[in-house]
Amino acid sequence: MTLLSRLSDFEWRIEAHGKMRVPAILYASEELIRDMDNKVYEQIVNVATLPGIQKAAYAMPDAHWGYGFPIGGVAAFDPQEGGVVSAGGVGFDISCGVRTLLTGIKAADLTPLKHSLADALYRHIPAGVGSTGRLNLDDQQLDEMLLNGAQWALKLGYGREADLDRTEERGCMAGARPEAVSEFAKNRQRREMGTLGSGNHYLEIQHVVQIYDEASARAFGLAPDDIVVSIHCGSRGLGHQIGTDFLREMVLQAPHYGIELPDRELACAPIESPLGETYLGAMRAAINCALANRQIITHLVRQAFAEVIPVADLSVLYDVSHNTCKVEEHIVDGHPKRVFIHRKGATRAFGPGHPAIPEALRAIGQPVLIGGTMGTASYILVGMDESERRSFSSSCHGAGRQMSRHQATKHWRGRQLIDELAGRGIIIRSPSTRGVAEEAPGAYKDVTAVVEAAEEAGLSRRVARLEPLICVKG
Amino acid sequence: MDVKVGWEHYAHGADIGVRGTGRSMAEAFEQVAVALAGVITDPARVEARTEVMIECEAPDPEVLLVDWLNALVYEMAVRRMILARFRVSLEGNQLRGRAWGEETDVARHQPAVEVKGATYTDLFVGQNSTGAWVAQCVVDV
Numbered sequence: 082m083t084l085l086s087r088l089s090d091f092e093w094r095i096e097a098h099g100k101m102r103v104p105a106i107l108y109a110s111e112e113l114i115r116d117m118d119n120k121v122y123e124q125i126v127n128v129a130t131l132p133g134i135q136k137a138a139y140a141m142p143d144a145h146w147g148y149g150f151p152i153g154g155v156a157a158f159d160p161q162e163g164g165v166v167s168a169g170g171v172g173f174d175i176s177c178g179v180r181t182l183l184t185g186i187k188a189a190d191l192t193p194l195k196h197s198l199a200d201a202l203y204r205h206i207p208a209g210v211g212s213t214g215r216l217n218l219d220d221q222q223l224d225e226m227l228l229n230g231a232q233w234a235l236k237l238g239y240g241r242e243a244d245l246d247r248t249e250e251r252g253c254m255a256g257a258r259p260e261a262v263s264e265f266a267k268n269r270q271r272r273e274m275g276t277l278g279s280g281n282h283y284l285e286i287q288h289v290v291q292i293y294d295e296a297s298a299r300a301f302g303l304a305p306d307d308i309v310v311s312i313h314c315g316s317r318g319l320g321h322q323i324g325t326d327f328l329r330e331m332v333l334q335a336p337h338y339g340i341e342l343p344d345r346e347l348a349c350a351p352i353e354s355p356l357g358e359t360y361l362g363a364m365r366a367a368i369n370c371a372l373a374n375r376q377i378i379t380h381l382v383r384q385a386f387a388e389v390i391p392v393a394d395l396s397v398l399y400d401v402s403h404n405t406c407k408v409e410e411h412i413v414d415g416h417p418k419r420v421f422i423h424r425k426g427a428t429r430a431f432g433p434g435h436p437a438i439p440e441a442l443r444a445i446g447q448p449v450l451i452g453g454t455m456g457t458a459s460y461i462l463v464g465m466d467e468s469e470r471r472s473f474s475s476s477c478h479g480a481g482r483q484m485s486r487h488q489a490t491k492h493w494r495g496r497q498l499i500d501e502l503a504g505r506g507i508i509i510r511s512p513s514t515r516g517v518a519e520e521a522p523g524a525y526k527d528v529t530a531v532v533e534a535a536e537e538a539g540l541s542r543r544v545a546r547l548e549p550l551i552c553v554k555g
Numbered sequence: 556m557d558v559k560v561g562w563e564h565y566a567h568g569a570d571i572g573v574r575g576t577g578r579s580m581a582e583a584f585e586q587v588a589v590a591l592a593g594v595i596t597d598p599a600r601v602e603a604r605t606e607v608m609i610e611c612e613a614p615d616p617e618v619l620l621v622d623w624l625n626a627l628v629y630e631m632a633v634r635r636m637i638l639a640r641f642r643v644s645l646e647g648n649q650l651r652g653r654a655w656g657e658e659t660d661v662a663r664h665q666p667a668v669e670v671k672g673a674t675y676t677d678l679f680v681g682q683n684s685t686g687a688w689v690a691q692c693v694v695d696v
Contacts, residue, residue: 148675269633279666321671325628325673482569485567487564488566516667516668
């Protein structure tokens with residue numbers, strides 16, 4: 082902490098020292114900085130030592146202790162300068178992300194049907210440990226899914242063409258190599274398509290309680306009292322197993338590539354190496370798995386709505402992934418450069434005009450979807466021009482935990498929490514009361530402080546605040 | 556040597572640490588596996604109805620521990636089971652494990668969370684000052 086120098090109220094810097102190749106930059110308010118685990122500094126400094134890193138290692142306002150990289154860490158690497166790709170820098174839940182759906186209905190339309198909708202959603206969307214989807218994929222279907230992502234799901238009848246327009250990469254990550262994915266990873270996924278998972282994953286029905294930026298809100302299709310759906314999940318067992326498989330390989334092969342690891346979790350391989358290329362192919366396949374998964378869940382949500390509120394028409398506002406490594410063009414030393422950018426618990430946040438933004442939203446900027454907790458709020462932000470210069474167009478991803486699961490279960494009882502939330506008009510549906518206790522809203526940082534810091538730091542701007550009405554928790 | 560054989564969880568950031576203690580490395584490996592089951596549910600609620608055999612090999616005991624736990628995570632995921640009782644025998648860097656458990660029963664087990672994988676964070680296999688063998692690491696949930 083003593084090494085931190087304050088550049089502004091929301092920007093902090095650790096000068097390159099020791100083996101650091103670049104400085105580390107942290108974006109946060111003083112209060113968030115004070116609350117940050119010391120491990121965040123240690124980890125972001127470690128990231129700054131990796132070969133080929135560009136400009137700086139960045140920590141977002143929700144940063145907390147992760148594996149190798151802090152969660153909320155952003156780092157870009159140039160393969161021409163020996164740059165690396167890190168399995169830990171992407172994380173175990175590859176392409177975990179948030180998808181938000183507009184519904185066309187208002188809070189008042191939902192009120193009389195809230196319990197019926199909660200039941201229907203819980204019935205339609207498999208959630209929790211050991212849950213399985215309706216699909217059981219054979220080898221060929223798995224490979225097709227891994228190659229084509231949400232586009233594969235669409236072919237099977239899950240969703241509409243317009244959904245793809247509002248999904249990063251149009252629902253299909255190029256460069257996926259299903260043959261780079263182990264049999265173990267594939268076996269874990271066969272029956273898990275269209276499942277929510279557990280832990281911090283959820284499906285929420287939310288209402289828009291505040292608009293901060295009218296023009297962007299209008300472009301995004303958001304107005305006060307609107308009902309929206311947010312889905313938070315990732316690549317399920319497949320992504321977890323790919324993370325496990327490649328972390329091991331990268332740990333064991335680091336000496337072979339001459340990489341000195343300050344922490345085994347930071348295991349990485351040169352981008353231009355057989356292991357680096359194989360990992361990238363497998364990781365991209367996992368991105369497709371996550372995109373297909375959220376696409377199938379979208380379809381299941383539509384089915385639940387059709388049963389209970391048939392007037393609702395669900396369209397995708399946007400789908401963002403916050404655990405990825407992607408090839409993007411960014412400005413380094415005044416020139417555009419192709420870099421491999423890791424965002425671990427960080428959201429891409431392209432400013433207005435970026436070609437990757439869907440045409441209808443391009444003039445406004447990319448929607449940045451921030452998941453909160455089941456008792457507080459979530460936010461929709463928009464990318465800004467400034468964020469390119471500040472963080473390779475990246476922003477925060479959620480509230481960020483401040484208390485371990487272990488501590489949380491000592492503080493809260495699941496049943497009591499569910500009753501308290503019910504008293505505040507929030508319906509929880511979950512197979513596990515202990516799971517609910519572990520995810521207690523109080524175990525997280527103040528999401529409002531996080532998004533305010535993201536806005537003040539120039540990473541993205543607030544558009545709307547959403548509060549939960551129904552939460553399906555795995 | 557008076558060694559307390561058992562398992563425990565410890566706090567770690569967003570996730571959870573698992574630790575097993577025993578009179579031998581093999582026993583510490585058995586106990587840490589119970590701790591893994593304890594992340595999901597109360598191991599005492601799991602009946603030993605089915606046996607699963609596991610073999611792993613790694614260049615050192617620490618990587619072997621991660622491999623052992625990850626093999627269990629994998630078996631539990633694909634079999635939709637919870638494994639909660641274990642026998643481990645070690646020969647050099649080779650592990651032969653037997654694990655017992657049953658299919659996940661949501662109503663009875665109330666599984667809290669599925670484990671994504673065992674990690675290299677806080678990874679330790681060795682003897683503590685009392686001579687007990689300890690095997691521990693953080694698991695991502």
